[in-house]
Amino acid sequence: MSQRLVAADASTLPPEFDLRLRELLRSDVEFIQLIEDDLITAGGKRIRPRLALLASEVLGGVPHALELALAVELLHSATLLHDDLVDDAETRRGREAAFRKYGNAVSVLSGDYLLSRVLFLLAETGRVELVHLFAEAARLLAEGEVLQFQAAAYREYSEAQYYRIIESKTAALMRAATEGAALLGDAPRTLRKALAAYGRAYGLAFQMRDDYLDLMGEEARLGKPVGGDVQEGKVTLIALWLLEAHPDEVEPILLRRGREPGDVERLRRLAEVSGVAARVVAAIEERVEEARRALAALPEGPARAALEGLALAELERLQ
Amino acid sequence: MSQRLVAADASTLPPEFDLRLRELLRSDVEFIQLIEDDLITAGGKRIRPRLALLASEVLGGVPHALELALAVELLHSATLLHDDLVDDAETRRGREAAFRKYGNAVSVLSGDYLLSRVLFLLAETGRVELVHLFAEAARLLAEGEVLQFQAAAYREYSEAQYYRIIESKTAALMRAATEGAALLGDAPRTLRKALAAYGRAYGLAFQMRDDYLDLMGEEARLGKPVGGDVQEGKVTLIALWLLEAHPDEVEPILLRRGREPGDVERLRRLAEVSGVAARVVAAIEERVEEARRALAALPEGPARAALEGLALAELERLQ
Numbered sequence: 001m002s003q004r005l006v007a008a009d010a011s012t013l014p015p016e017f018d019l020r021l022r023e024l025l026r027s028d029v030e031f032i033q034l035i036e037d038d039l040i041t042a043g044g045k046r047i048r049p050r051l052a053l054l055a056s057e058v059l060g061g062v063p064h065a066l067e068l069a070l071a072v073e074l075l076h077s078a079t080l081l082h083d084d085l086v087d088d089a090e091t092r093r094g095r096e097a098a099f100r101k102y103g104n105a106v107s108v109l110s111g112d113y114l115l116s117r118v119l120f121l122l123a124e125t126g127r128v129e130l131v132h133l134f135a136e137a138a139r140l141l142a143e144g145e146v147l148q149f150q151a152a153a154y155r156e157y158s159e160a161q162y163y164r165i166i167e168s169k170t171a172a173l174m175r176a177a178t179e180g181a182a183l184l185g186d187a188p189r190t191l192r193k194a195l196a197a198y199g200r201a202y203g204l205a206f207q208m209r210d211d212y213l214d215l216m217g218e219e220a221r222l223g224k225p226v227g228g229d230v231q232e233g234k235v236t237l238i239a240l241w242l243l244e245a246h247p248d249e250v251e252p253i254l255l256r257r258g259r260e261p262g263d264v265e266r267l268r269r270l271a272e273v274s275g276v277a278a279r280v281v282a283a284i285e286e287r288v289e290e291a292r293r294a295l296a297a298l299p300e301g302p303a304r305a306a307l308e309g310l311a312l313a314e315l316e317r318l319q
Numbered sequence: 320m321s322q323r324l325v326a327a328d329a330s331t332l333p334p335e336f337d338l339r340l341r342e343l344l345r346s347d348v349e350f351i352q353l354i355e356d357d358l359i360t361a362g363g364k365r366i367r368p369r370l371a372l373l374a375s376e377v378l379g380g381v382p383h384a385l386e387l388a389l390a391v392e393l394l395h396s397a398t399l400l401h402d403d404l405v406d407d408a409e410t411r412r413g414r415e416a417a418f419r420k421y422g423n424a425v426s427v428l429s430g431d432y433l434l435s436r437v438l439f440l441l442a443e444t445g446r447v448e449l450v451h452l453f454a455e456a457a458r459l460l461a462e463g464e465v466l467q468f469q470a471a472a473y474r475e476y477s478e479a480q481y482y483r484i485i486e487s488k489t490a491a492l493m494r495a496a497t498e499g500a501a502l503l504g505d506a507p508r509t510l511r512k513a514l515a516a517y518g519r520a521y522g523l524a525f526q527m528r529d530d531y532l533d534l535m536g537e538e539a540r541l542g543k544p545v546g547g548d549v550q551e552g553k554v555t556l557i558a559l560w561l562l563e564a565h566p567d568e569v570e571p572i573l574l575r576r577g578r579e580p581g582d583v584e585r586l587r588r589l590a591e592v593s594g595v596a597a598r599v600v601a602a603i604e605e606r607v608e609e610a611r612r613a614l615a616a617l618p619e620g621p622a623r624a625a626l627e628g629l630a631l632a633e634l635e636r637l638q
Contacts, residue, residue, distance in 0.1 A: 029462050031469045082427050108401045108427050109465045115434060116457035119441075123450035131442035131450055138435035143348050146428045150350045 013049060013069070020070055024117045035110040039077050047206070048072040048177045050310070055181035055195050057303035062185030064125040071121040071134065072177040074114045079141060081111035130183055137176035144168025152233035155255075157243065162235050166207040167200075174203030194297035201294060202311050205287035209314045211236040212280050216268060227264030231257050237283065241276045242267060281318055288315055332368055332388070339389055343436045354429040358396050366525070367391040367496045369629070374500035374514050376622035381504030383444040390440040390453065391496040393433045398460060400430035449502055456495035463487025471552035474574075476562065481554050482523075485530075490522030497521075513616035520613060521630050524606035528633045530555040531599050535587060546583030550576050556602065560595045561586060600637055607634055 018040075025036035049069035056065035122131050148165050151157065178199030182192035213222060214229045215238055229236050230253070242250045249270065253263045271277040291311040298304050337359070344355035368388035375384035441450050467484050470476065497518030501511035532541060533548045534557050548555050549572070561569045568589065572582045590596040610630040617623050 027462060029466050029469065031465050031472075032462065079431075082431060104423065105468055106465055109461050109468070112398075112401060112434075113458065113461035113465070115431075116454055116461055119438070119450055119454035119457055122438075123447050123454055126447050128442050128445050128447050128450070131438055131447070135435055135438035135442055138438055139432065142428050142432035142435055143346060143351065146350050146425055146432070147348050149424055149428070150348065153350075 013046060013053065014066075016066055017046075017049060017069060020066060021073070024070065024074070024121070025114075027113065031106050032110050032113050035081070035106060036113075039081075046073060047310070048076050048173060051174060051177040051199060051202070051307075052181055054303050054307050054310075055178040055199070056185065058195075058298050058301065058307065059181060059185045059187050059191065060299075062181050062187075064127075064184050065181060067121045067124050068130070068177070068180045068184060071118050072173060072180070074118050074121070075134070075138065075141070076173060078111040078114040078118070079145070081107050081114070083145065125184060127184060130180055133176055133180055133183060137172045140168040140172035144170070144172070148234060151235050155233070157235045157240055159237070159240055162237055162240060163204075165235065166204055166211075170207040171200045171203030174206065175199035178202075190297055194294050197294035198291050198298075198307060198311075201287050201291035202307075202314075205284055205291060205311060205314045208237060208280070208284045208287060209317055212238060212277075212284065212318065215239070215264070216271060216277055227258050227267070230254065230264060230267065231259070233257055238271055238276060238280050239267075241279060242271055242274070245274045245276055246270055284318065285315060288312065332365060332372065333385075335385055336365075336368060336388060339385060340392070343389065343393070343440070344433075346432065350425050351429050351432050354400070354425060355432075358400075365392060366629070367395050367492060370493060370496040370518060370521070370626075371500055373622050373626050373629075374497040374518070375504065377514075377617050377620070377626065378500060378504045378506050378510065379618075381500050381506075383446075383503050384500060386440045386443050387449070387496070387499045387503060390437050391492060391499070393437050393440070394453070394457060394460070395492060397430040397433040397437070398464070400426050400433070402464065444503060446503060449499055452495055452499055452502060456491045459487040459491035463489070463491070467553060470554050474552070476554045476559055478556070478559055481556055481559060484554065485523055485526040486519075489526040490519045493522030493525065494518035509616055513613050516613035517610050517617075517626060517630075520606050520610035521626075521633075524603055524610060524630060524633045527556060527599070527603045527606060528636055531557060531596075531603065531637065534558070534583070535590060535596055546577050546586070549573065549583060549586065550578070552576055557590055557595060557599050558586075560598060561589055561593070564593045564595055565589055603637065604634060607631065 022040060025033075025040065027033050027036065049072055052069040052072055053065055056062045056068070118134070122134055144165050144167070147161070148169065151161055151165065175196050176199070179192060179196040181187075182195045187195070211229060211234075214236070215227055217226055219225055230239065233254075239250075239254060243254065250267065253260075253267060256263070258264050258267070271280075288311045292308055295304055295308055298307075341359060344352075344359065346352050346355065368391055371388040371391055372384055375381045375387070437453070441453055463484050463486070466480070467488065470480055470484065494515050495518070498511060498515040500506075501514045506514070530548060530553075533555065534546055536545060538544055549558065552573075558569075558573060562573065569586065572579075572586060575582070577583050577586070590599075607630045611627055614623055614627055617626075
């Protein structure tokens with residue numbers, strides 16, 4: 001495998017990525033192929049493989065960086081397919097959720113097909129330690145997803161639980177993307193720790209920004225209606241802090257999952273006037289700063305700058 | 320890990336198996352733990368781990384046989400959890416399907432949790448070749464399951480497709496159980512080929528027997544109503560051959576998925592009088608013979624006899 005896959009401007013992936021992706025997802029079972037075609041066409045931001053390739057680049061290139069990038073993307077895609085059952089979101093990545101077309105069963109089993117390709121990619125690296133790293137990330141991912149479901153079912157809302165959920169369901173895989181590169185490159189311990197810390201902090205910032213915009217963003221830019229998390233009973237930081245600040249007004253809205261007209265708009269206004277929105281933005285800024293500080297231990301250059309740019313872009317999206 | 324886990328009488332697994340299983344499935348996320356408890360309590364026949372341990376035993380014991388046994392069982396259990404969505408079966412292993420209690424989402428995500436434990440177990444063996452072997456088995460498993468769904472949706476019925484489905488969804492993992500032991504023991508090529516051939520032929524016989532009894536068995540012994548496959552539109556050998564023998568009578572029954580009273584009983588009677596049932600039994604016998612022939616290349620002893628016993632038991636169940 002190529003040792004130096006340049007992805008330093010952070011906005012593109014090398015053409016090998018798409019080629020290998022198509023090759024990996026090829027199946028002569030038509031129903032699998034249809035779903036995989038959907039995934040490839042939908043594309044998405046592909047943040048996780050970019051993290052993996054930039055982390056490789058910052059270390060001067062590591063063996064099997066492309067396999068790592070593909071493995072994190074496919075593990076993420078499998079989770080999306082399995083998640084389609086959970087979320088009631090009308091759109092995902094701007095397209096009709098695959099399962100509406102082909103049924104739950106095919107979605108779930110096609111997700112399993114992706115997971116088998118993750119196994120294959122991990123084996124291709126020849127590094128059993130990477131299999132361990134992914135086992136832990138995958139375990140956290142599944143736990144985080146179930147915990148989110150459980151919290152909604154029991155209406156268990158706490159800040160500690162919110163952080164545990166996003167740490168597991170989002171930050172763990174982002175961390176595996178960056179730390180995985182350090183593992184593949186046999187990087188010194190300080191560099192590995194720095195890349196792990198960056199991936200984790202970036203992952204937290206990423207999910208916190210996503211959750212913030214779910215309520216406070218603009219529909220036109222989001223490509224979906226605001227307030228989706230409230231409607232699904234998901235715990236987010238902004239909902240928690242709103243509940244603390246205005247329990248009498250916010251609790252009934254959250255309990256009825258924002259179903260009455262004006263509910264979501266009311267939460268947005270309350271978040272602005274009470275300063276809760278600003279506090280959440282500040283908390284995201286803290287995570288972005290943490291990610292940037294972690295980068296200090298890494299060699300300077302375009303790849304490090306690109307990783308910093310990714311973190312800063314999370315703040316820009318809040319504007 | 321213990322090098323010689325004796326499971327030679329084929330009816331029991333060593334106590335370490337259950338202990339490690341519980342340990343692996345422990346999660347502090349309550350919803351995961353509930354589903355995993357169900358799996359452990361339900362038990363099942365645990366044929367796959369027995370195959371792995373007997374294959375190890377026939378080779379005089381191999382390193383990490385217990386991890387292999389646990390990995391095949393957990394991969395199978397994950398498929399059952401993901402399959403609950405597909406099958407409309409009222410019971411699975413004699414218990415209410417887990418997803419009816421906790422919802423589809425938690426079932427699927429708990430299946431993913433199991434898969435993360437499979438990854439962990441594979442990593443524990445330290446053998447990246449085993450990761451490759453499982454990647455291929457898992458790919459076939461997913462393809463086989465989707466193909467079965469697709470065949471039912473398109474009403475594509477052919478003998479070739481039936482064999483492809485059972486080869487993928489059942490025989491591939493049975494083969495991984497036995498061949499995996501050879502891989503872990505660095506067995507000579509002839510022994511590895513023999514164990515792979517045994518696992519595959521046994522897997523085919525196992526699934527063919529299961530499909531045969533689904534129509535021709537007795538409800539009391541099966542623990543579920545007969546004719547389930549017909550109702551789900553699943554392609555099985557007996558349905559295919561019945562269709563060939565009595566197209567005018569059988570086609571409408573299959574098309575309406577045996578929904579009219581007496582449909583399933585009619586198929587059973589037709590299978591008996593036309594000799595189709597006897598032909599299917601003969602086809603199963605052939606696979607059992609194939610499995611027994613494969614064993615000839617392996618060292619004689621109680622483990623080999625137990626593997627032979629497992630294959631013969633498939634025939635006994637037909638009585």
